[in-house]
Amino acid sequence: MQNQSQSGPYDLIIVGAGTAGSIIAAHLAEDGVRARDGEPLKIALLEAGPYLKGKLNPGHGVPSRRSRFTNVSHNESGRWVWPWPEAAKMVGGCTMHWGNNGYLPYEMDYIHWMDESGVDWSQDKFKDSVQEIVDEFNIGDVPEEMWSPGNRLFKKTVESMGYQPRYVPTGRKNCIYCGLCGRGNFCRYDSKPNVLGYVWRAEQAGIELIPEVEVERVIIEPKGEKGIARGVVLKQQDGTVRELRAEKVLVSCGAYGTPILLGRSGYGPREQLGDKTLVHNPNVGNNLEIQPGTDVWAEYDIDLKRERGAGNYGHYFWPEFPSDGNNVVGIRDTIMSFPTYPQVAAVRSLAPRFGQAHKDYMRTAVRRVAGIRSSILTPLVKGSINVITGATSYPYTDPRNVKRLHWSAEIMREIHRKMGAKKIEQHDPPSFGGGHPTGTCRAGSDPKESVVNPHFESHDVENLLICDGSVVPRACLAHKCVPVSIISAFAARRIMADHYTRA
Numbered sequence: 001m002q003n004q005s006q007s008g009p010y011d012l013i014i015v016g017a018g019t020a021g022s023i024i025a026a027h028l029a030e031d032g033v034r035a036r037d038g039e040p041l042k043i044a045l046l047e048a049g050p051y052l053k054g055k056l057n058p059g060h061g062v063p064s065r066r067s068r069f070t071n072v073s074h075n076e077s078g079r080w081v082w083p084w085p086e087a088a089k090m091v092g093g094c095t096m097h098w099g100n101n102g103y104l105p106y107e108m109d110y111i112h113w114m115d116e117s118g119v120d121w122s123q124d125k126f127k128d129s130v131q132e133i134v135d136e137f138n139i140g141d142v143p144e145e146m147w148s149p150g151n152r153l154f155k156k157t158v159e160s161m162g163y164q165p166r167y168v169p170t171g172r173k174n175c176i177y178c179g180l181c182g183r184g185n186f187c188r189y190d191s192k193p194n195v196l197g198y199v200w201r202a203e204q205a206g207i208e209l210i211p212e213v214e215v216e217r218v219i220i221e222p223k224g225e226k227g228i229a230r231g232v233v234l235k236q237q238d239g240t241v242r243e244l245r246a247e248k249v250l251v252s253c254g255a256y257g258t259p260i261l262l263g264r265s266g267y268g269p270r271e272q273l274g275d276k277t278l279v280h281n282p283n284v285g286n287n288l289e290i291q292p293g294t295d296v297w298a299e300y301d302i303d304l305k306r307e308r309g310a311g312n313y314g315h316y317f318w319p320e321f322p323s324d325g326n327n328v329v330g331i332r333d334t335i336m337s338f339p340t341y342p343q344v345a346a347v348r349s350l351a352p353r354f355g356q357a358h359k360d361y362m363r364t365a366v367r368r369v370a371g372i373r374s375s376i377l378t379p380l381v382k383g384s385i386n387v388i389t390g391a392t393s394y395p396y397t398d399p400r401n402v403k404r405l406h407w408s409a410e411i412m413r414e415i416h417r418k419m420g421a422k423k424i425e426q427h428d429p430p431s432f433g434g435g436h437p438t439g440t441c442r443a444g445s446d447p448k449e450s451v452v453n454p455h456f457e458s459h460d461v462e463n464l465l466i467c468d469g470s471v472v473p474r475a476c477l478a479h480k481c482v483p484v485s486i487i488s489a490f491a492a493r494r495i496m497a498d499h500y501t502r503a
């Protein structure tokens with residue numbers, strides 16, 4: 001290896017200062033000690049993206065953040081994203097850009113997690129972690145005054161159809177409700193929750209945060225049938241390659257980043273790794289769950305949106321709830337909460353193609369054109385990610401998905417009709433995509449079915465811990481940021497008790 005220099009050793013290296021990595025780092029830095037002698041831990045937190053440094057200052061921000069960003073959407077931020085979908089590359093990870101739909105896990109989610117893979121993650125055991133994240137992100141309701149006319153009309157309409165809509169829980173601190181947070185934008189005033197508060201605490205407690213270094217591989221040495229983690233190899237921006245040694249390594253690179261890093265380290269399915277296999281586990285990169293979804297858009301005669309909007313929120317409901325909680329579809333009016341971007345309105349099939357008619361439409365379309373969205377929250381269909389190429393494979397067109405999305409599209413058209421839409425888009429079959437990946441290194445009690453045990457320890461590699469979206473055993477009934485954060489707060493408690501408390 002060229003340019004190699006060594007530093008350390010550390011007690012723990014955490015790879016990825018995103019959602020999970022930052023939460024766990026703060027806990028361990030503040031309260032963890034070396035089990036053998038009670039000394040403070042020497043921890044390095046490594047992150048491939050940059051750090052917009054500064055104490056969290058809700059309502060004001062700090063100069064480094066205010067000056068670098070102006071409500072830039074996550075996929076517009078150039079080099080600060082990964083090539084895979086929905087993945088911010090910076091200290092704070094996806095919480096720097098998430099849509100702030102802050103759903104807590106439902107009782108059924110804990111049941112699903114336990115049934116799916118045998119983890120002992122009962123709702124009762126998560127109480128403290130839930131409370132921690134609710135407080136940290138200040139999760140609650142948006143004041144009714146902020147609802148857009150479209151949000152109000154949607155609620156009234158779906159109630160008249162016999163459904164029971166609820167307002168999407170959100171987190172905000174010292175927020176002036178400018179509404180510009182939109183979908184996946186960055187709040188330069190720190191009013192939208194992110195994990196930089198945890199990062200700050202970790203730094204105050206002595207952690208060594210090293211941004212802008214991409215970890216190329218975890219150093220895994222053979223140990224009998226299994227492996228043992230010894231540290232990491234990373235690449236700095238100037239191309240220098242360094243080796244850092246540690247007693248333990250925690251990988252928190254996200255649902256796509258983690259299996260890819262493990263694959264590069266020789267840990268994954270033999271069918272993909274071939275003679276580069278150090279440790280075989282077919283579950284690395286497998287069991288990928290996303291939320292397949294579709295939108296139905298319509299044009300109205302009336303203004304549905306406030307001048308700026310209420311952010312990325314609105315109401316949601318489940319048209320039906322099967323008793324096993326599988327294949328549940330959520331329908332929501334998020335796209336009625338904030339103005340439609342002109343470039344989005346212009347290319348919808350609702351828009352006249354050319355000339356004066358197009359100009360007339362565009363004059364007011366941003367406030368009259370709106371969508372309703374459905375997602376399959378707990379799909380039965382799973383995909384995978386190739387740990388070498390990073391290519392994801394998800395059977396979107398599996399009949400179980402298609403049938404469900406057709407059914408939800410009909411309901412959404414009916415809502416638009418009842419809301420008085422002038423023109424409703426027809427897609428048959430509906431177009432669909434999906435985000436919120438989880439499950440690619442899932443936790444479970446059976447090593448044949450999972451990658452880590454319920455205590456976040458690799459089944460196959462000693463001294464290797466994993467926690468982030470990849471460990472979630474079963475897709476939740478809602479979006480993933482808050483569940484991943486809660487699982488991370490829970491993981492921090494477990495890891496501390498298991499490894500970093502005076503013996």
Ligand SMILES: Cc1cc2nc3c(=O)[nH]c(=O)nc-3n(C[C@H](O)[C@H](O)[C@H](O)COP(=O)(O)OP(=O)(O)OC[C@H]3O[C@@H](n4cnc5c(N)ncnc54)[C@H](O)[C@@H]3O)c2cc1C
Pocket residue numbers: 015016017018019020021046047048049074086087088089090091092093094095097098099100101102103183184185213214215216252253254255257258261436437467468469470478479480481482483484
């Ligand atoms: C635009 C957008 C909107 C979203 N909206 C919502 C929403 O409204 N509600 C909701 O609940 N969820 C939402 N999510 C999803 C949610 O934010 C994520 O599911 C969650 O934050 C994932 O946390 P994580 O710890 O798994 O990964 P991340 O937060 O992505 O952290 C992974 C970190 O690891 C780093 N990393 C990866 N590989 C390496 C490497 N080799 N070396 C060094 N560092 C590495 C990454 O740069 C990143 O910082 C949204 C996500 C995005 C991007």
